[in-house]
Amino acid sequence: MRFLLQPLLYVWAGPASLIGLLLGVAALLTGGRAQRRSGVLEFYGGAAAWLLRHAPLVGNAMAMTLGHVVLGQTAAGLDIARRHELVHVRQYERWGPLFLPLYAWLSLWMWWQGRDPYRDNPFEREAFAAEELPPGQVG
Numbered sequence: 001m002r003f004l005l006q007p008l009l010y011v012w013a014g015p016a017s018l019i020g021l022l023l024g025v026a027a028l029l030t031g032g033r034a035q036r037r038s039g040v041l042e043f044y045g046g047a048a049a050w051l052l053r054h055a056p057l058v059g060n061a062m063a064m065t066l067g068h069v070v071l072g073q074t075a076a077g078l079d080i081a082r083r084h085e086l087v088h089v090r091q092y093e094r095w096g097p098l099f100l101p102l103y104a105w106l107s108l109w110m111w112w113q114g115r116d117p118y119r120d121n122p123f124e125r126e127a128f129a130a131e132e133l134p135p136g137q138v139g
């Protein structure tokens with residue numbers, strides 16, 4: 001049944017994927033590489049690595065998900081982060097264009113409550129929890 005739904009999920013998460021694709025192309029033009037894993041386009045190296053190291057709020061992340069696009073610093077880092085990032089892909093499929101504003105709002109809300117805006121964000125808590133599950137049980 002999911003194969004019927006999948007094209008719609010790509011469209012629903014499309015606005016964020018488009019941002020990811022633009023950054024991915026920038027990565028390719030600056031020496032980065034691309035690969036496809038689990039229906040997701042991954043870019044690493046080049047501008048993607050630079051962005052993850054230097055962009056404000058990202059905080060030297062190993063990887064970052066934008067719809068069906070994942071940016072990573074290195075291929076090895078993407079392997080380590082894949083389980084976590086695939087949870088974010090499923091979250092984009094659930095929330096579509098609402099995901100990024102909701103994510104930002106929840107981070108701000110956590111910060112306002114004196115909690116960690118990253119680790120206590122419910123989207124991150126779900127992704128970190130999935131890292132603890134045995135293989136094959138991710139969303």
Ligand SMILES: [Zn+2]
Nearest residue numbers: 084088124127
């Ligand atoms: Zn995360």
